[in-house]
Amino acid sequence: MTAHLRRRAGAIALAGVLGVSSLALATPAASAQDTPPSSAKQLDKQDRELVAEAERAGKPTVTLVVAAERGRTDQAVQELQSLGGKVETAAKDVDYIKVEVPRDKAEKAAKLGAVRSVDVDGLIKRDEPKPEGSSPALPQKPPGKDTPRVNPYMPTGDTGAAQFAQQVPQWDGRGTTVAILDSGIDLDTAALAKTSTGERKIVDWYDANDPVESGDGTWVAMSKTRYTGRFTAGGRTWTAPATGGPYTIATLAETAGDLRGGELAGDLDRDGDKTDSFGILQDVTTKEVRVDVDGDGDFTNNTRMIDYRFKQDVGHFGTVPFVVQTDKSNYSGGATAYVNIGIAGAAHGTHVSGIVAGNSLFGGKMAGAAPGAKLMAVKVCLTSSSCTNSGLIDGLLYAARNGADAINISIGGLPALNDGNNARADLYNRTIAEFNVQLFISAGNSGAGMNTVGDPSVATDAIIKPTDP
Numbered sequence: 001m002t003a004h005l006r007r008r009a010g011a012i013a014l015a016g017v018l019g020v021s022s023l024a025l026a027t028p029a030a031s032a033q034d035t036p037p038s039s040a041k042q043l044d045k046q047d048r049e050l051v052a053e054a055e056r057a058g059k060p061t062v063t064l065v066v067a068a069e070r071g072r073t074d075q076a077v078q079e080l081q082s083l084g085g086k087v088e089t090a091a092k093d094v095d096y097i098k099v100e101v102p103r104d105k106a107e108k109a110a111k112l113g114a115v116r117s118v119d120v121d122g123l124i125k126r127d128e129p130k131p132e133g134s135s136p137a138l139p140q141k142p143p144g145k146d147t148p149r150v151n152p153y154m155p156t157g158d159t160g161a162a163q164f165a166q167q168v169p170q171w172d173g174r175g176t177t178v179a180i181l182d183s184g185i186d187l188d189t190a191a192l193a194k195t196s197t198g199e200r201k202i203v204d205w206y207d208a209n210d211p212v213e214s215g216d217g218t219w220v221a222m223s224k225t226r227y228t229g230r231f232t233a234g235g236r237t238w239t240a241p242a243t244g245g246p247y248t249i250a251t252l253a254e255t256a257g258d259l260r261g262g263e264l265a266g267d268l269d270r271d272g273d274k275t276d277s278f279g280i281l282q283d284v285t286t287k288e289v290r291v292d293v294d295g296d297g298d299f300t301n302n303t304r305m306i307d308y309r310f311k312q313d314v315g316h317f318g319t320v321p322f323v324v325q326t327d328k329s330n331y332s333g334g335a336t337a338y339v340n341i342g343i344a345g346a347a348h349g350t351h352v353s354g355i356v357a358g359n360s361l362f363g364g365k366m367a368g369a370a371p372g373a374k375l376m377a378v379k380v381c382l383t384s385s386s387c388t389n390s391g392l393i394d395g396l397l398y399a400a401r402n403g404a405d406a407i408n409i410s411i412g413g414l415p416a417l418n419d420g421n422n423a424r425a426d427l428y429n430r431t432i433a434e435f436n437v438q439l440f441i442s443a444g445n446s447g448a449g450m451n452t453v454g455d456p457s458v459a460t461d462a463i464i465k466p467t468d469p
Contacts, residue, residue: 043110043118044422050120051106062106063088063121063213065390066097067426069114073097076114083109091397094430098390119423121213123386124411145364154355154366161369172196173370177203178356179399179407181392182349184342185377187314187321189350191358196372201359204376204402205308205323208395211338214388217257218345219328220250220280222337238279239298241290250280252291252341254317262383263346269318278317282326282339289324289339291315308342309402317343345383352410353377376404380411387411392456393427400435409441409456410465428459440465 043051054062064085068076073092080087080097083105089098098121101109110118143153149166150157157163165172174197185192185202195201211219223233226246230239233249240247253259254268254276266274279292281299290302293315305313308323315322325340344350354361357375358368378399380391392411399407428439439462444454457464 041111041115041117043107043120047106047110047118047120050122051103053122054103060103061100062103063098063100063210063390064106064109065119065121065393065423065427066099066109066115067117067423067430068095068097069116070095070430072114076112079112079114080109083112085109089394093434094397094427096393096397096427096430098394117421117423117426119389121210121388121390123215123382124389124392125386143362143366145362147362147364147366149365149367151366154368156355156367156369159369162367165367165369165371172372173357174372176370176372176405177374177376177403178370179376179378179395179404180349180353180356181208181378181380181395181399181407181409182352182411183346183381183383183387184344184349184379185353185375186344186347186350187323188319189354190363191361191368192350192353192375194359195357195374196359196367199374200312201357201373201375202377203309203374205325205342205379206377206395206398207325207340207342207379208391208398209380209382209388210390210394211328211340214382214391215257216382216388217255217259218252218341218343219257219338220252220341222248222250222280222282222339224248224336226284236279236297238281238292239300240281241300244283244286244288246284248282248284248337250282250339251277252280253277258345258382258384262385264343264383268343269320271318280339280341282337287326289326291322291324291341293317342377342379344377345379346381346385348381348410349377349379352408356408376402389424393424396428396431396439400431400437404437407437407439409439411442422455424456425459428456429461432459432461438463 051062066076073090073095076097077087077090080099080101083101085099085101087097087099089096106120109115140152150162174195187202192201207218209216226248228240228245228247234251238249255266255274259268260266269276279297281290288304288306290299290304292299292302303315305315305324307325313323320343323342325342328338353375355368357370357373359371361367376399378395380395381387396407431437432439441457441462441464442454443457443464446452446454453464
């Protein structure tokens with residue numbers, strides 16, 4: 001069986017576990033092919049508001065995520081550059097461009113001949129369901145190791161996924177990898193440690209948020225100066241290992257960027273204060289990172305770490321697990337190197353992962369929809385209830401290019417005109433076709449009613465989940 005067919009078969013099996021018709025996977029909608037938009041190309045109301053917000057903040061530029069017309073990426077790049085645009089990403093496989101343009105040229109960019117659709121990069125507030133009109137919950141015994149596979153605590157029984165897995169246990173997601181685009185996954189969660197066949201469940205951890213514009217405080221800019229041995233930087237004395245190097249250094253404050261708010265609330269290591277700052281040392285040659293978790297300024301007693309997907313390296317700030325990410329070591333044309341300290345900034349991503357693929361929850365029979373599946377943690381959200389537009393595209397492409405059979409997105413907003421004629425929906429449809437990967441996206445919690453399916457669920461070729469966990 002070819003890799004293409006194996007990938008399709010695995011996705012169909014996973015769809016069965018999730019209670020979704022496999023026919024929807026085997027027969028993509030005819031609208032997978034790009035068709036011209038029905039209205040003149042322009043920025044929508046939400047994008048114009050983001051441009052106005054940039055003007056109020058005194059920002060001379062905005063970042064655009066662009067779906068070029070199919071096969072015309074090079075021409076679109078030239079047209080955008082003619083407006084003064086600085087291109088960060090140009091991906092010809094799906095004709096995707098990420099570009100920084102002068103703020104007053106954003107509207108012109110949307111009308112360029114080689115450009116199909118444009119979104120202004122910004123934050124997308126994650127829908128938070130409100131218990132309006134609900135009745136007080138009936139008392140329930142807390143779940144535990146004796147809770148059965150079909151239970152009142154997980155929606156898998158309502159969708160039929162739990163019953164399906166009981167009838168066909170070998171079709172429990174094993175052999176497939178699901179990417180969770182969300183707030184990250186807590187690596188110390190017991191039910192997300194192993195698959196039903198005993199393999200490592202979380203096989204990759206990646207932060208897709210922009211290091212500069214997103215406000216994601218887990219990115220640190222490494223020093224341009226290189227050091228060896230004992231040295232002083234940032235008003236502190238540090239000790240680098242005697243071997244290896246040269247090294248660059250940065251510090252991560254536990255109140256940096258979005259870390260000061262949200263669920264972390266500025267106490268990264270959970271020690272009761274918000275004053276800690278941790279040294280980050282990177283070997284320029286090997287890209288390996290050491291984190292001064294004990295705060296003594298001596299990196300010789302800290303473990304060398306590399307990106308999680310290579311060796312599954314995990315460190316801890318107190319009780320909080322973290323990973324490192326080094327793929328932006330030559331970001332912005334090499335002007336600045338960035339390292340990410342990967343932290344699950346909110347509980348939502350772990351919560352969603354348990355529903356999708358939790359195994360032996362509470363040490364018993366309770367499980368998610370596909371306990372045999374492996375997971376990729378792709379962080380596209382901040383510690384607040386917001387996610388980034390460009391992260392939702394860059395993270396999707398990362399997952400599709402690195403082995404995901406299916407991608408879960410329990411995220412969505414509700415723009416004024418929710419018709420699917422935007423860059424993200426176009427790029428999602430193209431990714432499904434190009435990489436033979438299927439997207440499962442929440443419909444949101446704003447319906448029922450006209451125009452209430454949350455974006456990006458309006459991508460025509462994605463499979464819409466009935467609710468957002």
